[in-house]
Amino acid sequence: MFSIIDIETTGNRYKFGKITEIAIYQHNGQRITGSYSTLINPEMDIPYFITELTGINNEMVKDAPKFYEVAKTIVEMTMGRTFVAHNVQFDYKFIREEFERLGYDFNRKTMCTVQLSRKLLPGHRSYSLGRLCTDLGITINGRHRAAGDALATVKLFEILLKKNEIIGHPQNRDNLKLF
Template sequence: MYAIIDLETTGGQPANDRITELAIFVHDGQQVVDSYSTLVNPGRAIPPFITQLTGITNDMVADAPRFHEVARKVVEMTEGCVFVAHNVRFDYSFLKKEFADLGYNYSRKTLCTVRLSRSLIPGQPSYSLGKLCQNIGIPLSGRHRAAGDAEATAILFDRLLKITQESDAAEANAADALARVDALAPAGRKPDAAEKKPSPRRVAAMAQAIKTALLPPLITPEKVAALPQETGVYYFHNEAGEVIY
């Protein structure tokens, strides 16, 4: 099961900003089987440039539920699901922070449709959700609104799943054909290495999955998910806590 999620927020920093809207589409590997969306009262003013981007105003969220009022729904709908989002670090880190503020450790396996798209649909001029959907013919209405973006991501995810399933089926058919050839071949004959080589698309997807999993032992996926999306400044401190670089 997969939970395809999109959030709208008051800004780009989970430590300082809050969720203003969320949408969840649950996918069973074949189709969307459930969905949910709601505005969320962030408990603070929405900056004008965010309102200009999303269309979400302070008046729209004034009577909306606070996050703690929808938290149980989020947990229940994503329980046992892989957390899927376009640029998953952004959405996952915001939800983790909201739950952490409630004293709850929210943890799910994650899958990024940006990374998956780069592996399975290479050569696109842009992998932003809007431009990617436009280039591959996915309808996207309500851009920068949670329900519209989540629905488009669900359609994209469905296409990516079909690509992997078709690749798996092709490889299975090829393996079956090779097995039948081997059965007719002279004893001791082994297939050439080239015959066993997986498709480039499969290799790329596997390499990306391996790369995602290879983190240093002291760096957890949660720490990586909490990293800011923007460039910044880092400091080196000595044992006394003094900045040395």
């Protein structure tokens, strides 16, 4: 069981930044079984360059729930599941930091689709989500928005699952199953 996640933030530094949007797709290894997406009021100004990148501005988040108001849903949707993201450490560190500010120790097993892509899909010039999706013919509806990027990551994850089944097949004993 997996929770495939993408977030948008106020910057790149998790210790000082805040989450502005989150999307979670629960996946059972075959298909999506649940989803959640929301803007989050970061309780700080969103820098101009982030608004330019994501399209998320202060006006859009002013009436959005604050992180503490969605924290329970995030816990419930990820409990007992592997936390999957493209460049997982970015998303995971931001979410852990938000929970730490609330006094909650958020710990999940993680899986990175960048690392898996490098192992299972070698030879790409870039393993950024946008370039990898272009190479694989995955359409991203809403690039640099949590739901769009998370859904693209789901499609990539499904390709990786199929590739892993082939590599992990008993007839191909020289390769190790990665998950």
